[in-house]
Amino acid sequence: MTTVRDGGASGTPTRRGKSARIAAGTTAGAASLVLALLLTATPERLGLSAVPELFERVRAEDRASDAFIFVWALIAIPVAGLLHTPLALARRARIGAGWALIASYWLYVVLMAAVAWQVRDFFPAPDAPGKEGGLFGGAILMVIGTPVFVVGSGGVFREVREVRSDNDSPLSTQIRDQLTAVTVLCCTFLGAVTGLISGLNFSFPHDGYPAMFLPGGLLWGALAGAALGMRAGALITNSADSRRRMTDDARSFARTAAAILACCLCVSQLGWLLPVWAVALVGLPAPFVLFVVAGRYERLGRWVQFRQIEVQKEAMY
Structure with a gap:
């Protein structure tokens, strides 16, 4: 039911430019995945407490996999912004406006993380009776997927x-x-x-x-x-x-x-x-x-x- 309408061919990026942006977005996603794994699995390697209080609460609620999605998204957004900035400079896109959008999308993901924590009881934990599989994680990906995609594609840096x-x-x-x-x-x-x-x-x-x-x-x-x-x-x-x-x-x-x-x-x-x-x-x-x-x-x-x-x-x- 949701469609993306083509706004015209004006300003369409070249094939090389598209490839560079895809590579930057893919690299940002992979690098953020590694950082998220380090942060959630072995935080002491990053100079953090081995078991931060927040992580302890998340694990007690058996929500580690769901929290991991948010951690990954919160890392992926600024990392993607950093990797896309040189490409944006090369095509003379507006850097300041792009980073303002990145900040707003990052704050949106933070807000959704707070909301998800408040409504977690609506979804059974993974080991609870009558669990609903990956519904909660799937819902999280739906809700935060759009801003992560926009930043990961470099679309925040407008020409x-x-x-x-x-x-x-x-x-x-x-x-x-x-x-x-x-x-x-x-x-x-x-x-x-x-x-x-x-x-x-x-x-x-x-x-x-x-x-x-x-x-x-x-x-x-x-x-x-x-x-x-x-x-x-x-x-x-x-x-x-x-x-x-x-x-x-x-x-x-x-x-x-x-x-x-x-x-x-x-x-x-x-x-x-x-x-x-x-x-x-x-x-x-x-x-x-x-x-x-x-x-x-x-x-x-x-x-x-x-x-x-x-x-x-x-x-x-």
Whole structure:
């Protein structure tokens, strides 16, 4: 449902430049992985306490693998920035603006780490009864993957191109476009994770949770997150046309999310009468049937509309 829209061929990097940026991003990821392993497995080699208090708490909660993802991301973002800086200088990209974006994305990952620690009890620990496999780690990767990708691709170092807004400078417009795209994607992933968490922990009735989990929870959560991201993006962008389009999209996504949530709640009530497998059998196609019915009935179609979540390819990397 989420697509990357090509913003045009203007300013497209050369094949050699692309290869250099891919190599820098790959090297940053590998080097950060080694540093993260040293920091979490043998911190004394880096001059730290053998068992820092924070690490001890994480291990006590059996969240070492989940915490490792955040440690890796927090190291990978500045390392990728350092490796991409010489390439940015060579193509005369804006270094100061790039590092300002890197700092903002790094702080975003820190914020998500704090949030993940607060909601960890929603996810069973790896050795707990009824564990859900790698759901928590997968959710973490979804939520922080976009800013890590943008920095790792060197997309934070922008080159000044054509002016797209009469009320803003070219560089400021490009930065706004990137922040808008990252905001939309991050909010969409956050919404998807929220929908999955809500569905997994649904208990009214408990046997009705499959109807609220997949694909229902994923769909309504992602669309609700997209609505929030589009609304926030409309405040960031400086283009009147983009602001109008994103506001309309936000309203459409919000209405569709509400309709899917209502559909899932109704189907989940079958859990009072039917076993879990029967609820899952009915709940699996229910959101898709809703889209089909909405295409035939105009009144329902005002609430349920299929739209792709689009971001500009040019703004991301």
